[in-house]
Amino acid sequence: MTGNVLGERFVVMSFGESHGACVGALIDGCPAGLPISVEDIQRQLDLRRPGQSLVTTQRRERDEVEILTGVFNGYTTGAPILMITRNKDVDSTSYLKLRDTPRPSHADFFAHVKYGGFNDWRGGGRFSGRVTVTYTMAGALALKLLNVYLGIDVIAYTKQIGELKVTRELDIEEIKNNRYSNEVRCPDPQLAEQMRDLVIKTRGKGDSLGGIVECIVINVPLGLGEPVFSSLDGDIAKAVFAIPAVRGVEFGAGFSAATMLGSEHNDPLGYIDGKILPVTNKAGGIVGGLSTGANIVLRVAFKPPASIAKPQRTLNTSTMREEDVVVTGRHDPTVVPRAVPVVESIVAIVLADHAIRGGFIPPVIKVR
Numbered sequence: 001m002t003g004n005v006l007g008e009r010f011v012v013m014s015f016g017e018s019h020g021a022c023v024g025a026l027i028d029g030c031p032a033g034l035p036i037s038v039e040d041i042q043r044q045l046d047l048r049r050p051g052q053s054l055v056t057t058q059r060r061e062r063d064e065v066e067i068l069t070g071v072f073n074g075y076t077t078g079a080p081i082l083m084i085t086r087n088k089d090v091d092s093t094s095y096l097k098l099r100d101t102p103r104p105s106h107a108d109f110f111a112h113v114k115y116g117g118f119n120d121w122r123g124g125g126r127f128s129g130r131v132t133v134t135y136t137m138a139g140a141l142a143l144k145l146l147n148v149y150l151g152i153d154v155i156a157y158t159k160q161i162g163e164l165k166v167t168r169e170l171d172i173e174e175i176k177n178n179r180y181s182n183e184v185r186c187p188d189p190q191l192a193e194q195m196r197d198l199v200i201k202t203r204g205k206g207d208s209l210g211g212i213v214e215c216i217v218i219n220v221p222l223g224l225g226e227p228v229f230s231s232l233d234g235d236i237a238k239a240v241f242a243i244p245a246v247r248g249v250e251f252g253a254g255f256s257a258a259t260m261l262g263s264e265h266n267d268p269l270g271y272i273d274g275k276i277l278p279v280t281n282k283a284g285g286i287v288g289g290l291s292t293g294a295n296i297v298l299r300v301a302f303k304p305p306a307s308i309a310k311p312q313r314t315l316n317t318s319t320m321r322e323e324d325v326v327v328t329g330r331h332d333p334t335v336v337p338r339a340v341p342v343v344e345s346i347v348a349i350v351l352a353d354h355a356i357r358g359g360f361i362p363p364v365i366k367v368r
């Protein structure tokens with residue numbers, strides 16, 4: 001399979017470039033009978049949309065989804081579903097001058113060489129954060145499927161921006177209800193205010209910030225995952241790495257497991273509300289590549305975006321001389337707030353795929 005396709009049974013093909021006619025997703029394998037509306041998809045897309053506040057790029061896209069096939073009378077038909085969003089607010093002028101002086105740590109130069117100069121470089125083309133519209137559209141469908149049929153909820157939020165991080169224990173209801181109540185998507189209102197100030201201050205200095213998105217999946221049945229090469233954690237990690245600017249993924253205790261003792265890290269089994277479940281969750285809900293029935297908990301680290309206003313050294317690939325480049329145009333000072341719904345979406349796609357593969361969701365669902 002090519003690099004633009006994700007999944008075995010809930011199969012998503014992502015297509016489109018940042019400044020081309022549209023971006024879109026073709027989804028094959030979605031069961032028939034799922035009630036779905038444009039609003040269901042639009043709701044998730046609106047959470048990712050740029051230009052909504054000072055902490056994002058000022059590119060103003062309305063990101064209106066069009067569902068062109070596979071839905072009839074408000075239900076999925078079992079046929080492939082094509083969704084697109086037309087690119088409207090396109091201004092490629094600032095990218096023209098980057099042709100000879102590639103932005104450090106963006107994909108411009110590497111894509112140019114790999115595709116012999118034929119790649120669409122406008123707005124970063126296929127390497128733009130804009131491709132995440134396609135994951136979000138397909139993910140909104142997957143979220144609805146998981147929620148309607150299995151009661152699964154995928155809840156992500158901003159855990160950290162720069163050095164500012166959530167340190168207190170947050171209740172799942174608090175995260176669920178508050179995560180989208182502010183621009184930075186942090187459920188702690190005081191910290192959210194500090195994060196917002198930090199992003200605006202950093203942007204003012206011509207710089208950018210990284211951070212961490214935490215994602216919690218609740219009501220997961222035991223047994224999703226197909227070891228060994230399609231372990232649930234492996235497939236989630238691979239999919240999450242399709243989000244541009246991702247630098248790391250960890251589950252449960254993650255990297256801190258390396259310094260724990262077995263007695264500290266082990267999750268004993270218990271009998272909770274009539275179910276056999278791990279009493280603690282250092283594993284983050286996945287053991288042996290299989291979901292355990294506990295919440296899946298993962299954290300995704302994002303780098304600071306490459307496009308910063310500060311002058312940076314780069315190579316002029318025409319003259320072969322080093323020179324300064326100043327990146328103009330409209331860019332995100334941090335990708336973290338906009339990545340929150342994208343992480344939810346891509347995790348949902350993988351879970352929907354595994355739920356169908358594992359027989360947890362049938363080919364026709366009846367929820368009328």
Ligand SMILES: Cc1cc2nc3c(=O)[nH]c(=O)nc-3n(C[C@H](O)[C@H](O)[C@H](O)COP(=O)(O)O)c2cc1C
Pocket residue numbers: 057105106107124127128129130132243244245246303305306307308330331332333335338339342
């Ligand atoms: C929602 C979102 C928005 C992004 N916006 C920008 C941006 O405005 N400027 C930028 O340089 N990178 C941005 N990125 C990241 C780049 O697309 C990414 O760093 C680049 O393609 C290189 O890939 P890599 O960082 O995964 O190696 C964004 C990523 C996401 C997920």
